[in-house]
Amino acid sequence: MFKNIENIHFVGIGGIGMSGIAEVLAGMGYKITGSDIKDSPIIQHLREKGIIVYIGHRWENVVNADVVVYSSAVKMDNIELVYALKEKIPVIQRAEMLAELMRMKFSIGVAGTHGKTTTTSLIASIFKKAKLDPTLIIGGQVKIFSDSNATLGKGDYLIAEADESDKSFLKLFPSIAVITNIDEDHLDNYQDLNEIKEHFVKFANSVPFYGCVVICLDDLNNNEIIPKIEKKILTYGFLRKADVKAINVNLGVVNSSYTLVFKNMPIGEILLNIPGKHNVLNSLAAVSVAIEMGIPYKTIFEGIKDFTGVKRRFEIIYKNEISDIYIIDDYAHHPNEIFTVIGSAKNMGDYKIVTIFQPHLFSRTIKLLNQFADILSKSDITVITDIYPARELPVKGVSGKNLYDEIKKIKNEDVYYVEDKKDLKDFLKRFIKKKTIFLFIGAGDINIYSKEFVEEIKNENI
Numbered sequence: 001m002f003k004n005i006e007n008i009h010f011v012g013i014g015g016i017g018m019s020g021i022a023e024v025l026a027g028m029g030y031k032i033t034g035s036d037i038k039d040s041p042i043i044q045h046l047r048e049k050g051i052i053v054y055i056g057h058r059w060e061n062v063v064n065a066d067v068v069v070y071s072s073a074v075k076m077d078n079i080e081l082v083y084a085l086k087e088k089i090p091v092i093q094r095a096e097m098l099a100e101l102m103r104m105k106f107s108i109g110v111a112g113t114h115g116k117t118t119t120t121s122l123i124a125s126i127f128k129k130a131k132l133d134p135t136l137i138i139g140g141q142v143k144i145f146s147d148s149n150a151t152l153g154k155g156d157y158l159i160a161e162a163d164e165s166d167k168s169f170l171k172l173f174p175s176i177a178v179i180t181n182i183d184e185d186h187l188d189n190y191q192d193l194n195e196i197k198e199h200f201v202k203f204a205n206s207v208p209f210y211g212c213v214v215i216c217l218d219d220l221n222n223n224e225i226i227p228k229i230e231k232k233i234l235t236y237g238f239l240r241k242a243d244v245k246a247i248n249v250n251l252g253v254v255n256s257s258y259t260l261v262f263k264n265m266p267i268g269e270i271l272l273n274i275p276g277k278h279n280v281l282n283s284l285a286a287v288s289v290a291i292e293m294g295i296p297y298k299t300i301f302e303g304i305k306d307f308t309g310v311k312r313r314f315e316i317i318y319k320n321e322i323s324d325i326y327i328i329d330d331y332a333h334h335p336n337e338i339f340t341v342i343g344s345a346k347n348m349g350d351y352k353i354v355t356i357f358q359p360h361l362f363s364r365t366i367k368l369l370n371q372f373a374d375i376l377s378k379s380d381i382t383v384i385t386d387i388y389p390a391r392e393l394p395v396k397g398v399s400g401k402n403l404y405d406e407i408k409k410i411k412n413e414d415v416y417y418v419e420d421k422k423d424l425k426d427f428l429k430r431f432i433k434k435k436t437i438f439l440f441i442g443a444g445d446i447n448i449y450s451k452e453f454v455e456e457i458k459n460e461n462i
Helices: 016-027 041-048 079-086 094-103 116-129 193-204 220-228 277-292 297-306 335-346 362-367 369-376 400-410 421-431 446-459
Strands: 007-011 031-036 052-055 067-070 091-093 106-111 135-142 148-151 157-161 176-179 212-216 233-237 244-251 256-262 265-272 315-320 325-330 352-357 381-384 415-417 436-441
Touching: 007 016, 007 079, 016 031, 016 041, 016 067, 016 094, 016 135, 016 148, 031 041, 041 052, 067 079, 067 094, 079 091, 091 094, 094 106, 094 135, 094 157, 106 116, 106 193, 116 135, 116 157, 116 277, 116 297, 176 193, 176 277, 193 220, 212 220, 212 277, 233 277, 244 277, 256 277, 265 277, 265 297, 277 297, 315 446, 325 335, 325 446, 335 352, 335 369, 335 436, 352 369, 352 421, 352 446, 362 369, 362 400, 369 400, 381 400, 381 421, 400 415, 421 436, 421 446, 436 446
Parallel strands: 007 031, 007 067, 031 052, 067 091, 106 157, 106 176, 135 157, 176 212, 212 233, 233 244, 325 436, 352 381, 352 436, 381 415
Antiparallel strands: 135 148, 244 256, 256 265, 315 325
8 A cells, every 4th residue: 555665663552543553554464563651451452463562662663664653642852753753764643644544445534522432433333234344443442343443344444533632633534524523622732612613614624525524413513613514414413403313212221212313204213222312412423424325224223233332431340230339431531521421320320429530631621620620529429530641741730639629619528539549449448338330430541440449349249
């Protein structure tokens, strides 16, 4: 595919988006190497695929590279990038490499502040059922694809998430663009919500003349950009005027069902084996793409039914039926996502909800502090850890305690700050009672500590 390119090196290969592209390119026959600052299950998975991964960044890692790919989390003063640029080795962003892959096939790019991973995975499930054998690059581990976030298919289609966080989704030019919703986030890269909306308009208008924009009509910000979209549009949602809509919606504890309507014509009943109203919308996005592609309704229904979720998306990692205790892991890191997670837990019945939240990014925590506090105060018990910095350097005076203090202004009791996450498993024991749901929420490494807590409970036979 790439003339005179054999060795491709990824700086920051342990990221979920980087690892997926690396795995697909390895499957295509390229020699892939990568580096990251620490080991992880993702890196172990890549090594099992024959990819060489170095822990630590050194200039020696890129000596044999024909091209170097880097993620937005990597700074330009990284020693590997500095060496590559000095030696005139091509250096490109992750999105540029993804764009090259998307040019090879009919591509579907899923964008939106919330719901990208689940929506992308649902589309993939339908395409799998239709035996279209797509190539997938997804921001999460999908259960029906052997907990993988990437698959190299032999078919003519590529399905991928389009990441708006660093504006790089404007490099992608998908054949079908999906926009789930638009929210105020990534304010370290955008001035305000208006700039975010402007970029989504550009993304929508990047589809070719034969393409289509699939967009949720229930989202207020989506509605504001629709008049500016110049390409074919297919709308979905609960609203009567949506092209693809759900009626007779039944929200269960672990699943949902609804009647699918297309162009005001009832089509049939859909069973969705993941809970929540938000996931009904995600499934409607996937159904809309499938309808646009001409996939038969029977296949669409079966593909949706087959889907059993994505790891770290309201994932039940422990359930004790005797004591009626659940431990749930979720990747939510924005106030609206946390609101949805807590709401889904409340929908499970009369349980005491203990929310353990690890804030993600100093900038996001401070800029959305009041929204975070308002939502997290709605949990019966709220535990805040320190901030997961990700790509950011520490900010003086900013920590998880800022959020803790803000929540305390709303409710004085049942709010706790555990600065060192290693203390969590012992601290949380006091809340172990019948009919309790523990929600471990965050986009950092909080899932490590949710697993530790599960092992603690198992060891004590609770």
